[in-house]
Amino acid sequence: MSKIGNIPVNAQAGKKRTNPLAGVFDELVQFCQSRSMFMLHYCTGCGAIELPPAMTSRFDMERLGIQPMVTPRQADILLVTGYVSVKTLKRVILTYEQMQSPKYVIGICSCTVNGGMYWQSYATAKVLNEYLPVDVYIAGCMPRPEAVIEGMRRLMRNIEEGKGHAWKDYFQRYDYYLGNQQHLFGDDWQTPTDIIGEARHYGLETEQTYGEHTRILEQHQQPLEPHKMRIKF
Amino acid sequence: MSVLDDLLLFTALASVAIIVVRRFASVSKLSVIVYALATVLLVKMSALGYGGEPIYSSFTLNVLGQNLYWRFDSLSWFFALITVVIALFTSVFMSGAWAEKYCQEHSTEAYGLLQAALVLNVLSMLVLLASGDLLSLFIGWELVSWASFMMMFLNQDKVARKAAIKYIVYAMAAAMSILMAIAMTYSMTGSLDYVQIMQAVAHLSNTQIALLVTLYGVGFGIKMGVIPFHLWQAAAYAETPGPGAVFMGAISARMGLYALIVIVVQIFSLTRVAAIEIPYTFLNMQNILAWVGALTTIIPTYIALKQNDARYLLAWHGVGQGGYMLLGVMIADSIGTAGGIMHVFNYATYQAALFMAVTAVMFRTGTSNFSKLGGLVTQMPLTFMVMVVSIIGLAGIPPMNGFVSKWLVYRALLLDGEPLLFVAAVIGTLGTILSVYKLVHNTFLGQLRLEHQDVKEAPLSMLLPMLGLVLIIFGTGVMPGVVLDWVAAAQNAVGIAPITHNLGGIELAQGGLDMIWVTGVMFYGFAVGAIVFYFLGGKSKHIHQFDNYAGGHFLTSKVRYHYSNHFYAGLMHLIGGWYKDFFKKLEQALVSLVSFLSQLSENFYRSAQPAVLVAAVAFIALWFIMSSFSMPADTGTVAPITQGIQGGLPK
Numbered sequence: 087m088s089k090i091g092n093i094p095v096n097a098q099a100g101k102k103r104t105n106p107l108a109g110v111f112d113e114l115v116q117f118c119q120s121r122s123m124f125m126l127h128y129c130t131g132c133g134a135i136e137l138p139p140a141m142t143s144r145f146d147m148e149r150l151g152i153q154p155m156v157t158p159r160q161a162d163i164l165l166v167t168g169y170v171s172v173k174t175l176k177r178v179i180l181t182y183e184q185m186q187s188p189k190y191v192i193g194i195c196s197c198t199v200n201g202g203m204y205w206q207s208y209a210t211a212k213v214l215n216e217y218l219p220v221d222v223y224i225a226g227c228m229p230r231p232e233a234v235i236e237g238m239r240r241l242m243r244n245i246e247e248g249k250g251h252a253w254k255d256y257f258q259r260y261d262y263y264l265g266n267q268q269h270l271f272g273d274d275w276q277t278p279t280d281i282i283g284e285a286r287h288y289g290l291e292t293e294q295t296y297g298e299h300t301r302i303l304e305q306h307q308q309p310l311e312p313h314k315m316r317i318k319f
Numbered sequence: 320m321s322v323l324d325d326l327l328l329f330t331a332l333a334s335v336a337i338i339v340v341r342r343f344a345s346v347s348k349l350s351v352i353v354y355a356l357a358t359v360l361l362v363k364m365s366a367l368g369y370g371g372e373p374i375y376s377s378f379t380l381n382v383l384g385q386n387l388y389w390r391f392d393s394l395s396w397f398f399a400l401i402t403v404v405i406a407l408f409t410s411v412f413m414s415g416a417w418a419e420k421y422c423q424e425h426s427t428e429a430y431g432l433l434q435a436a437l438v439l440n441v442l443s444m445l446v447l448l449a450s451g452d453l454l455s456l457f458i459g460w461e462l463v464s465w466a467s468f469m470m471m472f473l474n475q476d477k478v479a480r481k482a483a484i485k486y487i488v489y490a491m492a493a494a495m496s497i498l499m500a501i502a503m504t505y506s507m508t509g510s511l512d513y514v515q516i517m518q519a520v521a522h523l524s525n526t527q528i529a530l531l532v533t534l535y536g537v538g539f540g541i542k543m544g545v546i547p548f549h550l551w552q553a554a555a556y557a558e559t560p561g562p563g564a565v566f567m568g569a570i571s572a573r574m575g576l577y578a579l580i581v582i583v584v585q586i587f588s589l590t591r592v593a594a595i596e597i598p599y600t601f602l603n604m605q606n607i608l609a610w611v612g613a614l615t616t617i618i619p620t621y622i623a624l625k626q627n628d629a630r631y632l633l634a635w636h637g638v639g640q641g642g643y644m645l646l647g648v649m650i651a652d653s654i655g656t657a658g659g660i661m662h663v664f665n666y667a668t669y670q671a672a673l674f675m676a677v678t679a680v681m682f683r684t685g686t687s688n689f690s691k692l693g694g695l696v697t698q699m700p701l702t703f704m705v706m707v708v709s710i711i712g713l714a715g716i717p718p719m720n721g722f723v724s725k726w727l728v729y730r731a732l733l734l735d736g737e738p739l740l741f742v743a744a745v746i747g748t749l750g751t752i753l754s755v756y757k758l759v760h761n762t763f764l765g766q767l768r769l770e771h772q773d774v775k776e777a778p779l780s781m782l783l784p785m786l787g788l789v790l791i792i793f794g795t796g797v798m799p800g801v802v803l804d805w806v807a808a809a810q811n812a813v814g815i816a817p818i819t820h821n822l823g824g825i826e827l828a829q830g831g832l833d834m835i836w837v838t839g840v841m842f843y844g845f846a847v848g849a850i851v852f853y854f855l856g857g858k859s860k861h862i863h864q865f866d867n868y869a870g871g872h873f874l875t876s877k878v879r880y881h882y883s884n885h886f887y888a889g890l891m892h893l894i895g896g897w898y899k900d901f902f903k904k905l906e907q908a909l910v911s912l913v914s915f916l917s918q919l920s921e922n923f924y925r926s927a928q929p930a931v932l933v934a935a936v937a938f939i940a941l942w943f944i945m946s947s948f949s950m951p952a953d954t955g956t957v958a959p960i961t962q963g964i965q966g967g968l969p970k
Contacts, residue, residue: 128871157868158868159868176873177870177871177872177873178871180871180873181868181871184866184868277873278863278865278866278873278874279862279866287860310862310863310865310866311863312861312862312863312864313694313697313767313863313864314697315696315697315700316697316698316700316776317700317701317776318775318776319775319776319778319779
């Protein structure tokens with residue numbers, strides 16, 4: 087996992103916070119955020135079978151404030167539950183990029199950690215966090231519901247302590263992730279989302295956001311401008 | 320010369336003028352001026368809308384010693400105002416770009432005929448609304464039927480022609496039923512005049528009243544398209560050329576309601592109708608009529624839910640909304656009747672606006688098929704706004720005017736202690752909300768198709784009447800008192816206690832309604848939301864339609880991601896089994912029965928088999944002789960049959 091350390095909450099550099107209560111508010115926001123987690127489970131492999139017991143009456147994840155959500159726009163957690171083939175990985179990346187920040191990724195099963203039993207497969211992405219910033223891995227083949235819940239609680243603890251900021255890494259080091267993606271999918275890889283624009287929107291662009299891979303992307307990317315509302319007779 | 324003379328004469332002369340100049344381009348302008356002047360004449364009669372005395376026409380006829388005359392009372396004026404104003408909006412709508420395109424696609428002659436059909440419809444409706452006795456009512460009724468038929472027959476498509484023929488068959492049945500009822504009324508009361516019949520009704524037996532109400536009800540109900548006569552209307556109205564559908568959909572079928580109010584509510588009075596118990600049930604005649612209204616709200620609305628064509632969806636709603644009016648009128652207290660009559664006005668405004676919006680979409684894209692539309696909101700934002708405001712009215716959601724009349728009907732049902740009818744009306748509203756969402760989603764929301772990337776907004780000549788109607792829909796929603804004044808006068812005219820109201824709504828001891836407050840609170844909520852979204856946050860981000868979640872699938876222009884086919888799959892899983900096409904099958908069974916019988920008699924008539932004919936004639940003759948000995952009373956029925964067959968012997 088990339089060593090990104092603890093990124094300060096206020097991203098706008100050079101702006102000193104003068105409000106003495108700012109820290110209190112931050113803690114309050116983090117507390118609330120950690121207790122309202124909507125997860126989008128991208129059930130790619132056998133790990134998905136451990137989710138029904140984790141979510142339903144026996145282990146009842148909802149008592150911790152975690153519940154399923156149907157679209158990425160409203161979800162906080164992307165749950166990748168097993169091996170990701172190259173074809174699937176494209177979809178996982180698109181889904182992740184469509185989620186709104188702050189967003190978190192949990193990799194379940196050994197396959198997401200290091201390829202697991204698919205280590206020798208030619209069609210499988212081995213290490214998930216080369217392509218997406220992963221907050222928490224839950225190892226095991228497959229991990230039991232208790233382990234899944236433990237992983238979730240770890241994520242919640244991280245968020246509450248202000249440590250769950252892997253999503254910022256995706257914007258800050260976009261070139262690295264894009265490079266790995268291009269290595270796997272080819273140079274003409276592109277999604278309809280606009281990551282660099284979003285990085286600018288959040289004020290998270292660094293010199294590592296750009297690089298040789300973003301230049302390759304810029305060469306062939308067709309910007310998708312939203313349809314403008316217009317009155318033309 | 321009274322103002323009514325002026326109005327009828329003017330409209331008649333205008334019809335002639337429009338028919339004469341129908342091939343020239345000036346016919347559009349002429350028709351707009353005609354309806355504008357007719358509106359002015361109606362405004363001159365506006366005392367009627369505030370409880371004025373009826374205005375009589377100076378033209379009368381004498382038939383069978385009966386005086387045929389024409390007059391306007393408050394109820395007629397209310398309906399006439401809606402008719403003429405909708406015609407005015409329609410004529411503006413069809414005057415500009417739409418006319419050019421229609422002339423190119425068809426011919427100048429076809430467009431002129433459409434204008435002629437429109438003005439003849441208006442004229443015949445005014446004649447019907449002005450009728451002062453049963454015979455003039457029947458004359459007006461027939462004129463309206465044939466004028467409608469002319470309008471429907473303009474579309475040369477096979478489907479449209481079939482629908483028009485179907486309509487005229489239904490209309491003939493209705494006319495026969497009404498004619499029979501009028502003849503029976505005349506023989507029972509000896510008069511055709513409303514006032515004299517009203518006095519004579521007190522002496523009629525319950526059986527006679529029940530028979531008359533049934534015959535009149537069937538006749539007028541067919542025009543309204545109530546259950547089980549609802550099958551003709553949707554296709555006939557939907558297939559009429561754009562502006563024709565606007566006019567017909569908005570007001571034409573309401574003539575049935577007008578006549579029903581005059582005959583059943585005013586002349587027979589609902590207290591008398593309610594006194595007729597249906598044997599072996601706990602229902603009375605009024606309950607039956609109210610339940611017909613309730614079923615008419617439910618069944619056609621849920622048929623509308625399944626339509627895949629915007630025009631058909633709207634036309635089916637037209638049938639369903641008629642049920643609310645009938646239901647409201649049949650509750651027979653001042654609130655319910657007010658709701659029913661007011662719904663005529665509200666419905667006409669939003670139905671016209673909706674048909675105009677759909678016609679505008681058809682004008683730009685060439686189709687009203689949901690499977691070929693979608694995402695037009697960015698291209699036609701004003702038309703979208705018109706449709707949204709109108710469907711809010713149609714679904715009965717504040718602050719639009721449809722809410723007020725539906726509220727009145729619900730309120731009356733609750734106060735009257737009719738929980739089952741109330742639930743039925745609510746089920747109808749649920750279907751309305753679901754299907755209008757389908758309408759706006761499949762037309763304007765979702766994915767914009769590649770071929771519609773360059774679609775423009777509807778032209779101004781079509782937009783202006785739409786926006787005008789939107790203003791009326793919103794204005795009378797916030798200040799329903801304007802319309803309730805007229806409604807109260809109409810109630811007074813048919814002998815029902817007028818509703819107590821003010822500008823904002825209804826005063827009621829059990830809890831009234833003030834739309835000014837309701838709208839104020841709503842807009843306060845909107846303002847708070849707008850401040851939060853636009854000023855405090857301001858973080859919204861516009862994205863391209865392909866940046867959308869499709870289960871992780873990559874969307875391109877080749878991948879359709881607009882959900883329009885089988886739209887309510889989940890709901891249909893629950894209620895789909897209830898669609899049994901019962902009435903359609905019933906109609907088909909009737910049709911095949913009639914055609915079987917006619918085929919049978921024709922074959923028999925034309926048969927070249929003398930042996931069969933001789934045997935048949937011999938048998939019938941023998942029966943005739945035998946029965947004349949034993950049952951002399953039967954001869955009257957048998958004799959004509961024998962004559963008929965003898966007349967048809969092969970040459």
